[in-house]
Amino acid sequence: MMHPAMSITAVAILITMSLAMIRAMLGPTVFDRVLALNMFGTKTVLLICLVCFMMDRTDFLDLALLYSLINFIGMVALLRFSQYGGFDAIDASSDEGSTTGGTS
Amino acid sequence: MIVVEVLAWICLVAGSFFSIVGGFGIVRMPEFFSRMHAGGITDTLGAGLVVLGLLFHSDGVLPAIKLLMILFFLLVTSPTACHALAKSALSQGMRPELENDAVKSKATGS
């Protein structure tokens, strides 16, 4: 079901993606780039939803679901490496982690 | 049916409007924390409205449930990532550039 509003939204999302990409290229700090990448991921999820509806293949929405889950892992990895620069200083946190995990 | 159609139009067009506004914001805003504000608009309001607009078009229960789950995960993960990003930026010495201490924060090299 090719709906005109969906085409408009898809074009708008593509414009937003290109703007986010400009920020990812310019980005003076690493955080600007991570922010742009996060935004790009969200926009990809929306674009995939729209494409599924435009092609009338709504069983492919699994792909958007997968991206909305996996995008978070990439973000956490980028943050952890930009914060600590590696895997070190992990184990100091693990003991406190068990107590925090117990209360949550 | 015409009501659903109109609602879908409104949601999709509003979602694309907020999405583009956030996109321009992330390019044009002067420094990192205000850009984060612009990014937050697209990630929550834009995404929510677009998914809501698609929800009006979905025929059948399963696509609607999947859309709701996508919306739910987006609304959980994206603000979390933004929060952690802001926190680690603050901890690495970046400060938001306020109007009255713009000179001072430039001096500290944000």
Add this chain to the structure above:
Amino acid sequence: MEIIVIPILALLAVTAVTIARIRNLWAAVMFTGIYSFLSASWMLILDAPDVAFTEAAVGAGIATILMLATLSLVPKNKHKGGGIQNSDFETKRLRGRSVVGSLIVALGTGAMLVYGTLDMPHFGDSHAPIQEYPRPSFVERSQGDMHGLPNVVTAVLASYRGYDTLGETAVIFTAGIAVLLILRRNTDDNDRDANLETTSSNGGGSKPIAVATTSKNSEEAAS
């Protein structure tokens, strides 16, 4: 659909050029993430959801983590601050020395590859073996063969081409073993100290040997 396809392809091209040109390796890793997002959308539009699924699962999560992990193992000055001029100098030196040789190698390889394709059937030829062989095609056969499994891609991968997939699994197995042999130090064997002392060639050595070698080394150093 053209209204989506053309911008996605343009963004893909821009991202690829950016990955090649950018000097900051962390930013390059992020751009590979963006490339994964775009190519997954593109494959979905091409009606290949299985490939898009693989790209989504690998490209955004695991690939980013592994590339970041590799960067974190590289010495710091390669990708932060002052090392940039150093690496620029390195590339300049290499460029001056071997541009002619590498150009010849690249052109020769390309010419051989193009020569290799000359015997292949033309693109879209209806008499090519790939169009002729499975007759009736897998798409028509798989419904009856597979008790009505709808996903033909899975049927082809796991059943009709089962040998190939067995080989692929063996390749993954071998790659995993190879990574273990190269990267792992036996941290979980309680002989971390011994492992630190000995060289990586006898990394599996037991504790007494390690102690013996270190004491010998110290004796040599003393004498």
Add this chain to the structure above:
Amino acid sequence: MNRFPIIRVVSKFMIPYILLFGLYVQFHGDFGPGGGFQAGVIFASAIILYGLVYGLSAAQEVAPSWLIEKLIAVGLVLYAGTGFVCMALGGKFLDYDTLEHDLWSELPHGQHLGIFAVELGVGITVTSVMVMIYYAFAGRDRVV
């Protein structure tokens, strides 16, 4: 990441969904997009997320190193073993038509059962290889 309590809580909240989605992709791959490889990668991503947030030793308590090492081989053996079972039942290697049975009607039959077993083998191998590579990277950095 003990300076990010919200990330810890949200990760704890997300990991079950990622694992569940991995199982869905594994066992629904015959009907929709997906299969063993994708499911393995998703499953491994969940374990790696746990390792990134809670530390390598916490992840190794969940998925011990020795177990993962064994599972790398178990998946491949499961794949090849399906082929040998087919041979033992009188067919050719990986000829799933010999797996027809009438034991229990809920269990998949014939080709479907073969695909099921083979995809499970691929999934196990891919999961354990990915987790093992992560352990190799992370453990190396800790020692240096």
